[in-house]
Amino acid sequence: MRRDVFQGIADPTRREILNMIAHKSLNVNSVAANFEVSRTAIYKHIKILTECGLVVVRQQGRERYCEARLKKLSKVSDWVERYRSLWEAKFDSLEAYLGKLEAKKKKYGKKKS
Incomplete structure (x- = not known):
């Protein structure tokens, strides 16, 4: 088999x-x-x-x-490689979103004196 x-x-x-x-x-x-x-x-x-x-x-x-x-094992590597761009795009999107949240936190988180 x-x-x-x-x-x-x-x-x-x-x-x-x-x-x-x-x-x-x-x-x-x-x-x-x-x-x-x-x-x-x-x-x-x-x-x-x-x-x-x-x-x-x-x-x-x-x-x-x-x-x-x-x-x-190159078969496994080839299979994973097909999905790399999909995951990289998702991680890039997450990074951008987290950057926006951090910017809002800095903008509205500062106390006025």
């Missing part, structure tokens, strides 16, 4: 696994040791990340190592 990259990053545990192995491959036991869930649960998360194409598990002797394949 091939999953979508968005499914891979939907869970905070999977995001943390990706964060852990982003710069250095780790064996599955090392990954599991960092979480308070069962090793079986971590294996399931790694399986989903593998199905999404974000992780490759390779056998080295008796150990299984997880390696991140982060190139597919």
Whole structure:
């Protein structure tokens, strides 16, 4: 089953696994040791990340190592980028509104002597 990259990053545990192995491959036991869930649960998360194409598990002797394949995260970046101008416009509008409120506060907030 091939999953979508968005499914891979939907869970905070999977995001943390990706964060852990982003710069250095780790064996599955090392990954599991960092979480308070069962090793079986971590294996399931790694399986989903593998199905999404974000992780490759390779056998080295008796150990299984997880390696991140982060190139597919560009799909997430591309999706977010489509909405950047919309959010920037809303933040610019909010900034202008707050500026007007501050100006009114200064104008009418001063007490006359």
